[in-house]
Amino acid sequence: MKILSIETSCDETSLSLFTATETASGVDFDVDSTITQSQIDIHQEFGGVFPALAKREHQKNLVPILLKILNQEAAENPEITSNSEIETILERESELLESFIKYVMPIQNPGINAICVTSGPGLEPALWVGISFAKALGLLWNIPVVPVNHMEGHILSVLVPETNPEQDNSFSVQAELFEFPALALLISGGHTEIVLVKEIGNYEIVGKTRDDAVGEAFDKVARILGLPYPGGPEISKIALLANKDTSTDIVLPRPMLHTKDYDFSFSGLKTATLYLTNDIKAKNNGVIPEHIKALIAYEFQEAAAEVIVKKTLSAINDFGVQTLIVGGGVSANKRIKELLKQKASEIIPAENVYFPSRELTGDNALMIGLAGYFKIKISPDAVYDDIRANGNLTF
Numbered sequence: 001m002k003i004l005s006i007e008t009s010c011d012e013t014s015l016s017l018f019t020a021t022e023t024a025s026g027v028d029f030d031v032d033s034t035i036t037q038s039q040i041d042i043h044q045e046f047g048g049v050f051p052a053l054a055k056r057e058h059q060k061n062l063v064p065i066l067l068k069i070l071n072q073e074a075a076e077n078p079e080i081t082s083n084s085e086i087e088t089i090l091e092r093e094s095e096l097l098e099s100f101i102k103y104v105m106p107i108q109n110p111g112i113n114a115i116c117v118t119s120g121p122g123l124e125p126a127l128w129v130g131i132s133f134a135k136a137l138g139l140l141w142n143i144p145v146v147p148v149n150h151m152e153g154h155i156l157s158v159l160v161p162e163t164n165p166e167q168d169n170s171f172s173v174q175a176e177l178f179e180f181p182a183l184a185l186l187i188s189g190g191h192t193e194i195v196l197v198k199e200i201g202n203y204e205i206v207g208k209t210r211d212d213a214v215g216e217a218f219d220k221v222a223r224i225l226g227l228p229y230p231g232g233p234e235i236s237k238i239a240l241l242a243n244k245d246t247s248t249d250i251v252l253p254r255p256m257l258h259t260k261d262y263d264f265s266f267s268g269l270k271t272a273t274l275y276l277t278n279d280i281k282a283k284n285n286g287v288i289p290e291h292i293k294a295l296i297a298y299e300f301q302e303a304a305a306e307v308i309v310k311k312t313l314s315a316i317n318d319f320g321v322q323t324l325i326v327g328g329g330v331s332a333n334k335r336i337k338e339l340l341k342q343k344a345s346e347i348i349p350a351e352n353v354y355f356p357s358r359e360l361t362g363d364n365a366l367m368i369g370l371a372g373y374f375k376i377k378i379s380p381d382a383v384y385d386d387i388r389a390n391g392n393l394t395f
């Protein structure tokens, strides 16, 4: 089965093309390529993702990425000037419609059997661009379009081995994917969730943030410290410079550390960081000395890591699972990864702790294609004829 997948839920425009072949022991995935175009530079000046801009950029990026992934030169066919059904599908994406008619309409289907597209959660205007593009392609090539939950993509991203990052590669997965039930910790810019994975396609959220997502807190704290967006990598970079031996009163709270549930709260931690930073600024003529900035970043990261690790370990114990899957942009955080790996492997087998490869921690279409592939496998006859963007899609 040859699958084209599309991801546009936030600020990455990503397409992936792979062929999945069933074998006696599982499935072989042969990835043609995954191309991800980040919009970070464009959103940076707003200090976060600006939905209308994201929508515009996705419209601009999709056709060039598709041509590249299919190894096609942009070639117009002057005989093709319009198509009323495609016009209806892409009526709210006028810029995309124009390039679709010009450059995509002349392309024959290169043997693709299905298109998988993120339908949520995410920014609805951004999601719609990917969905409308997928529907237009599905109509053009007369193949099914399968909606995918972005968070399921993050869970399944761990199936791609570390040694085989995004580019031209192949990898196999065993029929027994994980030891079920498994626990998934999903930490990203929009989500902080602990999910019980009973099997692929069967998920139950057992804990989540009551306010900000952890990635969002990293981004906001970075802004407080005058660091650029996205803040996660910036915070962890300067946290390494912290000299923890200097006696300091830089202490931040660990919200909900001792509550009996698996929920989180990061907004109070962010506010505490703001007050602390303002105090320091007031005493230093409005500036934060660099060594103190590093200490705040360090302490914030420790506080976030500590609650994440504690809640995840409690859930592993309470649900009696033997497998931990970690996914989402914040899973790239070295400190959180190190602590989770170390502590989790004290209670479950170390080889049952899964993280995505560095390239797949952030948003990408390969994980969406994988989730779509398993969805098709589980329900081969399902028909999805009214796919809509759902910004708050949940399990």
Ligand code: KG4
Pocket (backbone or CB within 6 Å): 010, 187, 188, 189, 190, 191, 214, 215, 216, 218, 219, 230, 231, 232, 233, 236, 328, 329, 330, 331, 332, 333, 334, 361, 362, 363
């Ligand atoms: O999964 P993702 O790419 O997009 C969403 O679906 O949200 O996650 C992006 C988030 C951003 O908030 C970013 O600051 C955070 O992941 N992030 C990190 C790190 N790298 C990315 N947070 C902490 N440490 C990192 N190294």
Ligand code: ZN
Pocket (backbone or CB within 6 Å): 150, 154, 188, 189, 328, 329, 362, 363
């Ligand atoms: Zn994501």
